[in-house]
Amino acid sequence: MDETPKFAADRMLARLARWLRILGADVKYDSQLGGHACLRAARSEGRFLLTRDKRLRTAPDVLFIESNAFRDQLRQVLAAIPFDPRAHAFSRCSHCNRPVREIGPGLAARFVPPYVFASQRRFALCDGCGRVYWGGTHPQRVMRELESLGL
Numbered sequence: 001m002d003e004t005p006k007f008a009a010d011r012m013l014a015r016l017a018r019w020l021r022i023l024g025a026d027v028k029y030d031s032q033l034g035g036h037a038c039l040r041a042a043r044s045e046g047r048f049l050l051t052r053d054k055r056l057r058t059a060p061d062v063l064f065i066e067s068n069a070f071r072d073q074l075r076q077v078l079a080a081i082p083f084d085p086r087a088h089a090f091s092r093c094s095h096c097n098r099p100v101r102e103i104g105p106g107l108a109a110r111f112v113p114p115y116v117f118a119s120q121r122r123f124a125l126c127d128g129c130g131r132v133y134w135g136g137t138h139p140q141r142v143m144r145e146l147e148s149l150g151l
Contacts, residue, residue: 009051011031011033049062120136
């Protein structure tokens with residue numbers, strides 16, 4: 001699949017939502033929404049709901065997440081709704097879900113610590129929440145985690 005799917009994750013799946021965003025998936029997450037409210041929001045936006053709420057597990061557009069462990073959760077999602085977790089990795093803000101855009105060093109210098117600016121060449125900005133991202137060691141750890149999961 002070329003494109004990443006659109007998900008909504010219930011309030012019991014915050015870590016899974018963050019990891020899917022890191023992998024480029026469009027994941028709506030609102031810690032204030034309970035199961036049925038989250039399902040309504042997901043359906044109104046054409047999203048597939050990821051939930052741990054047993055009351056919703058039989059709905060056709062819901063993936064009931066079996067495990068509490070995020071690694072197992074990630075495996076389950078990618079087995080049920082496959083997409084290439086490397087193709088769009090780091091293209092979304094892990095905090096607010098908006099796509100990030102590459103920015104030049106001049107703009108990045110205003111947002112990052114001097115040692116980061118001196119050691120990195122590429123930066124991305126989230127226009128939604130203002131977070132700035134750069135390579136560092138985090139992307140390497142994410143890719144190692146994917147390899148360890150067999151993904």
